[in-house]
Amino acid sequence: MTQVNEQQILKALEQVLDADRGKDIVSLNMVSGLQIKDGHVAFAIQVDPERGASMEPLRHEAEKTVHALSGVISATVVLTAERPPSGDAPGGEETITPAAETAAPLLPDVKSIVAIASGKGGVGKSTMAVNLALALAAAGHRTGLLDADIYGPSIPRMLGISGQPVPTAEGALEPMENYGVKCMSMGFLIEDEAPLIWRGPMVQSALQHLLRDVNWGELDVLVVDMPPGTGDIQLTLTQQAPLTGAIIVSTPQDIALSDARKGLNMFRKVDVPVFGIVENMSYFRCPHCGERSEIFSHGGARREAALSGVDFLGEIPLDIDIRETSDGGHPITVSKPDSDHAKAYRAIAAKTWEKIGLALQERQAEAPRTVVQ
């Protein structure tokens, strides 16, 4: 496929008129942050805050226009409004989410969505997400894995997937697949060097794109690998994906646990049930002598779970086998299914599945009440 370039895109956007102002959006300097990555195009249209959501048809037209260009696999367009600085506080940008987009069910054929989160990076969240997804698939559940970790999208590599997703004739994207798990990654859509100001709006919009325009098909569970931390981006993602529940991954040290607590509070704030906490790198098993050392003072996550009133879902040791297999693209749950570690992941998956069932039941029980209100 031919590569599309910036000039071609801007040229096409000269056809998109802002009817109120009688000129096209390029001449009016409304297009900003244009990014092209392997046929995936993203940009923002800057609008006055007062015009906000009424600009949705314009946004849609711009998206359609770019999408129709040869060489474009996906087009992601967001509306941004510049907030005027008030007092000493700096001004900022906010993304306008059209009401219609938030109201429609994004994934009608996906029965449940589970977020894997952590208060900070490097605790083994992605490794957990991958092995958990594979364990769920091994138990016979139709499973997808969405890599929303914009800071280091590592899921395709851990699943042994390379290349790019293929667009369908209808303009949707086919998920990639390996070991029976369907996978999509923000890494396919967002440039590593995306300007900071772009991150928030783009991430939001890329997530919508990955939920709405990907042929996930019928899934029992979609596992989402969240970006680490509890900032605005995480909160937005949490609010945007219709989550059934969340799992927090932590190492046992106090410092990691206080971050995990923040994660827990974030989910509680937006009424997403926390299924529980998993302790990763719980203890070290020496590959030579088999001796167990509790280098990070084992058990902290179990205590934290008890203190916070959530379940403790299990512990995974620090083991070179786990690192080598996941980083090498053949995670331990599939490459060594009889190992103790694979069993531990399967046990966590079984508890997760149970929690999903309970959460869905609860939601169903609540649904009529919501309608009556």
Ligand code: ADP
């Ligand atoms: P995060 O998603 O929290 O940033 P990753 O899952 O990418 O963390 O893990 C960070 C590194 O630690 C990776 O190299 C991974 O293979 C390794 N790792 C994760 N869990 C374990 C474990 N239980 N034992 C050994 N290495 C692990």
